[in-house]
Amino acid sequence: GAVVSQHPSWVICKSGTSVKIECRSLDFQATTMFWYRQFPKQSLMLMATSNEGSKATYEQGVEKDKFLINHASLTLSTLTVTSAHPEDSSFYICSARSGISYNEQFFGPGTRLTVL
Amino acid sequence: QKEVEQNSGPLSVPEGAIASLNCTYSDRGSQSFFWYRQYSGKSPELIMFIYSNGDKEDGRFTAQLNKASQYVSLLIRDSQPSDSATYLCAARGGGSYIPTFGRGTSLIVHP
Numbered sequence: 079g080a081v082v083s084q085h086p087s088w089v090i091c092k093s094g095t096s097v098k099i100e101c102r103s104l105d106f107q108a109t110t111m112f113w114y115r116q117f118p119k120q121s122l123m124l125m126a127t128s129n130e131g132s133k134a135t136y137e138q139g140v141e142k143d144k145f146l147i148n149h150a151s152l153t154l155s156t157l158t159v160t161s162a163h164p165e166d167s168s169f170y171i172c173s174a175r176s177g178i179s180y181n182e183q184f185f186g187p188g189t190r191l192t193v194l
Numbered sequence: 195q196k197e198v199e200q201n202s203g204p205l206s207v208p209e210g211a212i213a214s215l216n217c218t219y220s221d222r223g224s225q226s227f228f229w230y231r232q233y234s235g236k237s238p239e240l241i242m243f244i245y246s247n248g249d250k251e252d253g254r255f256t257a258q259l260n261k262a263s264q265y266v267s268l269l270i271r272d273s274q275p276s277d278s279a280t281y282l283c284a285a286r287g288g289g290s291y292i293p294t295f296g297r298g299t300s301l302i303v304h305p
Contacts, residue, residue: 110291112292120297121295121296121298122238122282127292169235171237171238183228184240185230185237185240186237187237188237
């Protein structure tokens with residue numbers, strides 16, 4: 079089956095620093111990748127959608143200058159949380175969809191971000 | 195605005211019983227529907243998807259779709275304690291390839 083990895087699985091950082099999270103599709107080419115954020119006991123909140131080689135499309139209310147998304151290749155997308163603050167602490171999950179298996183969206187294991 | 199509604203629960207069922215999880219969606223143009231399972235602290239994993247009216251069975255899981263009523267359900271037969279998780283319903287279509295997720299239903303299967 080399709081595998082999506084994320085790195086790191088958890089990170090603790092000081093307020094004001096930037097954190098980069100990588101999302102990789104290991105055995106398929108991901109034409110589209112999605113970034114979600116999930117607060118405790120809340121549902122998934124879509125932050126942005128990115129297609130390889132083009133700029134990400136951000137959901138309403140998500141600051142594109144704070145959450146930088148780069149989808150440079152068909153197997154890698156990165157999310158950089160710039161100048162992180164405690165309210166950015168959350169579970170960040172990426173998912174990927176191939177151009178072949180249109181109906182399936184595969185989730186990465188998530189990254190737990192804690193900002194002190 | 196597209197919405198997917200789920201009862202947050204928790205839904206508590208005894209081991210061996212049938213768990214019935216329900217979901218309604220607002221966008222009548224939705225074409226594909228998905229059920230994901232999410233364990234606490236983990237990311238969602240796809241259980242199954244359905245896009246035709248009727249039932250779709252996969253092992254102990256049965257998805258049911260009624261487009262006229264805009265209703266999707268997931269039945270889990272012979273529920274096990276390991277099925278205890280949050281189940282997310284998602285709908286996609288209506289001009290968008292991005293699925294809309296519900297808030298999830300917490301299921302507890304007690305021995």
